[in-house]
Amino acid sequence: MNLDIAAARRGPAHPSQAFLPTKRSSWGPVGVLGIICLALIVVSPSDYMFRIATQVMVYSALAMGLNVVVGLAGLLDLGFIAFFGVGAYGYALLASDLHGIHISFWLMLPVGMLLAALLGILVGLPALRTHGDYLAIVTLGFGEIVSVLLVNLDRPVNITNGPQGVLGIDLPSVAGFQIGADDVFFGGFGLTTTMQFFMLTALYCLGVMFACLRLRNARVGRAWRAMRESEAAANACGISVVRAKLSAFVFGAAVAGGAGVITAAWYGSVFPDSFLFSESIKVLAMVVLGGIGSVWGAIAGALVLVLMPELLREFDQYRLLIFGLVLVLAMRLRPQGLLGSRSPGASRRRLPAWLASRRKGVR
Amino acid sequence: MDVLHSLSQQVVYGLALGSVYAMIALGYSMVYGVLEFINFSHGEVFMVGAFVSLLTLTALTGVGGLLTFGPLLLLVMLLLAMLASGVLGVAVERFAYRPLRKSSRLAPLISAIGVSLVLQNVVMLLQVRFQGDSRPQSVPAAEVVPIGQWDVFGVRISYTAALVFGVSIVLMLALSALVSRSTLGRSMRATAQDAEVAGLMGINVSGVVTRTFFIGSALAGAAGCLVALYYTQIDYAMGFSAGIKAFTAAVLGGIGSIRGAMAGGLVLGLTEALAATFLSAAYKDLIAFVLLVAVLALRPAGLFGRKVLERV
Amino acid sequence: MKRSTTADGRVAEDLGEHGTVHEARGVGQEAGVLSAEGLVKRFGGLVAVDGVGLTVPRRAVVGVIGPNGAGKTTLLNLLSGALQADSGTILLDGSDITSANAARRAGAGLRRTFQNIRLFPGMTVIENVVVGMHVQTRGWLTGGILGGRRVWAAEAAALQTAYDVLEEMGLADQAGALAGSLSYGRQRRLEIARALASAPRVLLLDEPAAGLNSAEKRQAADMIAGLPERYDLSVVLVEHDMDLVSRTCSSVSVIDYGRPLSDGPPAQVLRDQRVIDAYLGTAVTTV
Numbered sequence: 021m022n023l024d025i026a027a028a029r030r031g032p033a034h035p036s037q038a039f040l041p042t043k044r045s046s047w048g049p050v051g052v053l054g055i056i057c058l059a060l061i062v063v064s065p066s067d068y069m070f071r072i073a074t075q076v077m078v079y080s081a082l083a084m085g086l087n088v089v090v091g092l093a094g095l096l097d098l099g100f101i102a103f104f105g106v107g108a109y110g111y112a113l114l115a116s117d118l119h120g121i122h123i124s125f126w127l128m129l130p131v132g133m134l135l136a137a138l139l140g141i142l143v144g145l146p147a148l149r150t151h152g153d154y155l156a157i158v159t160l161g162f163g164e165i166v167s168v169l170l171v172n173l174d175r176p177v178n179i180t181n182g183p184q185g186v187l188g189i190d191l192p193s194v195a196g197f198q199i200g201a202d203d204v205f206f207g208g209f210g211l212t213t214t215m216q217f218f219m220l221t222a223l224y225c226l227g228v229m230f231a232c233l234r235l236r237n238a239r240v241g242r243a244w245r246a247m248r249e250s251e252a253a254a255n256a257c258g259i260s261v262v263r264a265k266l267s268a269f270v271f272g273a274a275v276a277g278g279a280g281v282i283t284a285a286w287y288g289s290v291f292p293d294s295f296l297f298s299e300s301i302k303v304l305a306m307v308v309l310g311g312i313g314s315v316w317g318a319i320a321g322a323l324v325l326v327l328m329p330e331l332l333r334e335f336d337q338y339r340l341l342i343f344g345l346v347l348v349l350a351m352r353l354r355p356q357g358l359l360g361s362r363s364p365g366a367s368r369r370r371l372p373a374w375l376a377s378r379r380k381g382v383r
Numbered sequence: 384m385d386v387l388h389s390l391s392q393q394v395v396y397g398l399a400l401g402s403v404y405a406m407i408a409l410g411y412s413m414v415y416g417v418l419e420f421i422n423f424s425h426g427e428v429f430m431v432g433a434f435v436s437l438l439t440l441t442a443l444t445g446v447g448g449l450l451t452f453g454p455l456l457l458l459v460m461l462l463l464a465m466l467a468s469g470v471l472g473v474a475v476e477r478f479a480y481r482p483l484r485k486s487s488r489l490a491p492l493i494s495a496i497g498v499s500l501v502l503q504n505v506v507m508l509l510q511v512r513f514q515g516d517s518r519p520q521s522v523p524a525a526e527v528v529p530i531g532q533w534d535v536f537g538v539r540i541s542y543t544a545a546l547v548f549g550v551s552i553v554l555m556l557a558l559s560a561l562v563s564r565s566t567l568g569r570s571m572r573a574t575a576q577d578a579e580v581a582g583l584m585g586i587n588v589s590g591v592v593t594r595t596f597f598i599g600s601a602l603a604g605a606a607g608c609l610v611a612l613y614y615t616q617i618d619y620a621m622g623f624s625a626g627i628k629a630f631t632a633a634v635l636g637g638i639g640s641i642r643g644a645m646a647g648g649l650v651l652g653l654t655e656a657l658a659a660t661f662l663s664a665a666y667k668d669l670i671a672f673v674l675l676v677a678v679l680a681l682r683p684a685g686l687f688g689r690k691v692l693e694r695v
Numbered sequence: 696m697k698r699s700t701t702a703d704g705r706v707a708e709d710l711g712e713h714g715t716v717h718e719a720r721g722v723g724q725e726a727g728v729l730s731a732e733g734l735v736k737r738f739g740g741l742v743a744v745d746g747v748g749l750t751v752p753r754r755a756v757v758g759v760i761g762p763n764g765a766g767k768t769t770l771l772n773l774l775s776g777a778l779q780a781d782s783g784t785i786l787l788d789g790s791d792i793t794s795a796n797a798a799r800r801a802g803a804g805l806r807r808t809f810q811n812i813r814l815f816p817g818m819t820v821i822e823n824v825v826v827g828m829h830v831q832t833r834g835w836l837t838g839g840i841l842g843g844r845r846v847w848a849a850e851a852a853a854l855q856t857a858y859d860v861l862e863e864m865g866l867a868d869q870a871g872a873l874a875g876s877l878s879y880g881r882q883r884r885l886e887i888a889r890a891l892a893s894a895p896r897v898l899l900l901d902e903p904a905a906g907l908n909s910a911e912k913r914q915a916a917d918m919i920a921g922l923p924e925r926y927d928l929s930v931v932l933v934e935h936d937m938d939l940v941s942r943t944c945s946s947v948s949v950i951d952y953g954r955p956l957s958d959g960p961p962a963q964v965l966r967d968q969r970v971i972d973a974y975l976g977t978a979v980t981t982v
Contacts, residue, residue: 034855034858035858035867036821036851036854036855036857036858036859036870037851037854038871039819039821039822039854039858039870039871040850040851040854230840231840234839234840234841234842235836235839235840238834238838238839238840238842238846238850239829239832239833239834239835239838239839239846239850240834240835240836240839241839242818242822242825242826242829243826243829245815245817245818246815246818246826249814249815249816249817249818250813250814250815252777252797252809252813253809253813253814253815254815254826255776255777255796255797255798255801256775256777256797256801256806256807256809256813256890257801257826257827257829257889257893258798258799258801258802258829258830258893259798259826259829260798261798267835267836270836271836
């Protein structure tokens with residue numbers, strides 16, 4: 021086909037340009053989140069607040085990554101945390117005293133993402149043949165396999181150090197300065213170790229956000245959404261569903277892998293029970309609660325689900341009970357999520373589902 | 384000879400375990416068949432069944448010993464566990480799933496996860512309230528089934544293993560007959576095919592859903608009762624892994640299919656038992672999931688399921 | 696026959712004097728743009744398509760008709776790659792595409808629509824069309840994140856072509872609306888627009904007039920008849936509606952019970968006694 025690009029450039033704007041989303045929707049939201057993060061650093065609340073904020077950043081990145089898989093590509097992944105675990109353990113094993121290997125954080129960040137992406141392909145392969153809930157159970161199975169391996173790979177050869185986990189993981193360093201080693205002061209302005217990690221995590225989260233916003237409206241994002249709505253029609257448009265599915269898994273996995281590397285460096289230790297099914301569910305709940313398919317929704321979901329247990333700390337025992345009730349009620353009152361975007365396959369009704377079904381009479 | 388012996392011993396163990404998985408799997412399968420929805424809180428309903436059995440047992444054999452006749456004790460425990468679980472399942476459906484029936488597929492899933500958390504924590508909090516801690520509870524199973532075993536060609540079949548297997552087979556055959564013969568079964572199958580058309584044909588779809596939940600949950604309650612007697616120890620978190628395993632079993636057999644769920648449960652139970660002996664107990668779960676992934680990669684719709692593709 | 700060209704100048708050559716579509720065939724295309732031979736498809740014991748062949752000349756509209764359940768849609772699925780044939784060969788522009796999957800065939804310029812419309816209802820109208828231009832756009836994961844001159848240029852150009860096609864199909868006013876919110880007739884047109892924007896060689900239309908009222912049907916007939924010259928493509932039209940077929944097609948193949956029954960110009964085929972028998976005479980009344 022002969023596309024006259026030069027003609028598209030010159031002259032008055034073609035009416036189609038009103039629909040050009042490529043550059044419009046990525047920098048703005050990233051800037052907004054960046055300013056929020058900067059404001060937080062300037063205000064510099066307590067270390068406790070920064071720990072929570074860092075957690076929000078980690079979970080936001082995870083939720084945005086999962087949102088690509090579940091929200092855009094429509095592939096229900098119930099073992100997502102495995103990719104996070106692979107990144108975290110990848111760094112822990114190759115940058116600690118356990119095996120006496122100390123590879124640089126900055127090298128391990130892409131390597132961890134790559135490892136997770138490879139696992140993503142492995143999970144994606146059976147996914148090509150399975151559909152819907154079968155796919156969900158395959159991903160769940162993979163997630164369980166990874167968590168069983170993390171616990172049990174201390175015998176016969178000690179690889180993961182089993183249930184004891186890995187301690188003393190290296191800190192990242194930039195030009196001789198170790199991030200998270202000491203508090204730093206610039207005149208009257210101090211950067212505690214927690215704040216340093218907050219900045220690192222926030223940068224990663226901003227990068228992920230930028231990528232997700234770009235991808236959504238790029239060719240691959242369109243292919244994902246098209247595939248989610250009708251595989252047959254996507255095929256008929258020349259989209260290789262195989263490639264689209266695999267790349268959704270690969271992208272989501274890589275995002276989680278990178279988050280894993282950063283988290284391992286932040287905590288300085290990893291334990292196998294941080295990567296259980298319940299964590300996968302937590303991230304999925306963030307995606308759904310926030311509004312499936314929406315990047316801001318994923319962030320909002322992460323914020324709410326990280327903050328809620330913290331706010332409920334006083335009711336310690338009742339924390340999970342209340343968490344459960346909130347999930348149920350949230351789905352009843354707002355099944356499309358807090359910031360549900362209009363386009364995904366979620367509810368297309370204006371009325372809340374329960375109200376609508378009341379009116380028509382529950383069938 | 385030794386290998387063969389321990390093999391047959393594991394088959395006994397695997398059949399007992401597998402029949403429990405099968406009973407829980409039936410609930411997943413039936414609900415999925417009718418609503419196309421993974422009822423994630425089903426494992427918790429099973430757990431509640433186990434606790435209700437324990438409560439019943441404690442109450443009946445407690446002060447003065449109201450009831451000491453084993454078989455009758457068992458019957459009362461089973462019935463109460465099934466009733467409690469059945470009612471709980473129906474209540475959960477009413478409150479947490481029905482309002483979401485017409486929204487996206489994920490909303491009821493998240494809601495189910497919420498229910499799961501609620502049920503686990505309610506049981507845990509009750510345990511703490513009445514007992515001071517939330518440690519696993521031991522079940523005085525000997526009050527119901529005497530400790531002992533038959534020796535069949537050197538293979539030990541404990542009374543409880545036989546009981547678990549026997550009761551679950553009877554219950555599952557009863558269910559099978561119900562679904563294939565009765566009007567309720569017919570409306571269930573019709574609803575599973577196409578709920579909308581079934582509704583137009585005058586079938587009370589909500590009623591069918593309610594009864595499906597009741598039957599599925601009652602079976603899970605029975606499984607809870609049997610597990611309590613077989614393992615003699617129960618805890619508030621037991622529903623989770625049993626739930627995942629049973630779900631795996633349902634998928635192995637082809638979700639939505641009743642016979643498939645039974646077969647899937649037995650296959651999974653046997654595989655786990657054999658893997659635990661011949662490989663390593665630690666990798667028991669791993670084997671189960673590897674099997675699952677392998678089966679689904681080779682037969683994407685499960686062992687007995689039919690392939691579902693987008694029609695063009 | 697004269698037609699104005701679009702903004703991107705895609706239809707540069709004018710057909711001019713060519714009398715019939717058959718004369719418009721290029722050199723070395725005697726076998727037709729799309730040709731299929733001996734296609735067989737079995738579903739268990741049922742032979743849905745049994746030895747059907749089809750030759751589609753360049754810039755022709757070829758109809759495939761037959762009673763309900765004759766295997767028309769199965770044939771179309773075999774051609775588009777949605778189903779793989781058990782035996783037989785399919786050539787597109789002389790190259791064998793028999794073993795290619797649906798996506799590859801679509802990429803090679805063989806596009807289709809669906810009997811029960813398959814849009815991406817949650818995406819905007821213009822996005823639907825741009826998805827149809829998947830092969831013309833650039834970039835994947837890295838290209839999608841980082842962008843770049845090449846990627847954006849292709850995006851802008853695709854968007855522009857998409858908009859122009861929408862304009863021609865009378866859908867531009869709703870370019871930003873969700874595809875699912877369009878009226879039924881407009882959804883049908885959007886589905887065709889989605890296929891057209893990629894400049895296909897062959898367009899397979901599966902009952903494009905189903906569910907349209909008579910005014911819309913006439914409009915659709917005019918539009919379909921004009922497609923080959925306007926977009927330099929060939930059309931395979933699977934239809935029930937005899938009126939539409941005789942208005943648009945230069946030749947018609949009739950299949951019944953999965954087997955070829957008759958073919959030739961519409962007027963001749965519709966007089967064929969075997970065809971009339973197959974339709975129990977209903978065909979005649981609509982001609």
